[in-house]
Amino acid sequence: MMNDIEKVVYTKEELAACVKRLGQQISKDYAGKEIFAVGILKGAVIFFADLVRAIDVPVQLDFMAASSYGDSTQTSGTVKILKDLDFSVEGKHVLIIEDIIDSGLTLNYLLKNFKERKPASVKLCALLDKPERRKVEVKIDYSGFTVPDDFLVGYGLDYAEKYRNLPCIGILKKEIYS
Ligand SMILES: O=P(O)(O)OC[C@H]1O[C@H](OP(=O)(O)OP(=O)(O)O)[C@H](O)[C@@H]1O
Numbered sequence: 659m660m661n662d663i664e665k666v667v668y669t670k671e672e673l674a675a676c677v678k679r680l681g682q683q684i685s686k687d688y689a690g691k692e693i694f695a696v697g698i699l700k701g702a703v704i705f706f707a708d709l710v711r712a713i714d715v716p717v718q719l720d721f722m723a724a725s726s727y728g729d730s731t732q733t734s735g736t737v738k739i740l741k742d743l744d745f746s747v748e749g750k751h752v753l754i755i756e757d758i759i760d761s762g763l764t765l766n767y768l769l770k771n772f773k774e775r776k777p778a779s780v781k782l783c784a785l786l787d788k789p790e791r792r793k794v795e796v797k798i799d800y801s802g803f804t805v806p807d808d809f810l811v812g813y814g815l816d817y818a819e820k821y822r823n824l825p826c827i828g829i830l831k832k833e834i835y836s
């Protein structure tokens with residue numbers, strides 16, 4: 659798998675330090691409250707599992723599956739909810755946890771959808787922010803790293819469902835997808 663990586667952008671250690679920093683900031687901001695954490699499957703799953711363990715206020719876990727990339731490096735532009743939450747978020751402090759905000763289409767759609775469900779609050783935590791490719795504006799409350807316009811894989815991020823289990827994040831070699 660590492661043979662397909664042009665360059666490692668964040669090592670396992672750098673990712674762990676980032677998760678720790680975000681966990682501390684979130685714990686401070688939500689002191690005395692309970693968080694309803696929503697992981698957006700499948701990309702966020704690795705980051706989600708690490709981040710919730712770095713938060714020291716009570717956290718309820720739930721997941722939603724959304725997909726817009728399929729087996730491509732370009733968004734299809736259509737966001738599909740493949741799996742909805744198991745619980746109601748009414749009156750809860752929702753924290754959406756994502757791996758990456760790229761065009762912003764996925765989160766723009768999901769944030770609108772969440773606001774209709776009458777939560778007490780909704781915030782977004784994204785490990786990676788790729789602002790150069792944004793098509794719609796999205797407010798990221800907790801952001802890990804700002805990344806340039808490269809197609810990244812690893813630590814949950816895939817290309818055609820591969821590379822999610824890499825412990826680091828790297829730039830995928832162009833010859834793999836072009
Ligand atoms: O800002 P956007 O351009 O919408 O891109 C970000 C979304 O794309 C990826 O999901 P994908 O649709 O590939 O599904 P996956 O999480 O199962 O890989 C990623 O996990 C985000 O959810």
Ligand code: HPA
Pocket residue numbers: 727758760808809810811815816817
């Ligand atoms: O750079 C990326 N890598 C993997 N999945 C993605 N979904 C949006 N952007 C990306």
Ligand SMILES: [Mg+2]
Pocket residue numbers: 701727728815816817
């Ligand atoms: Mg994907």
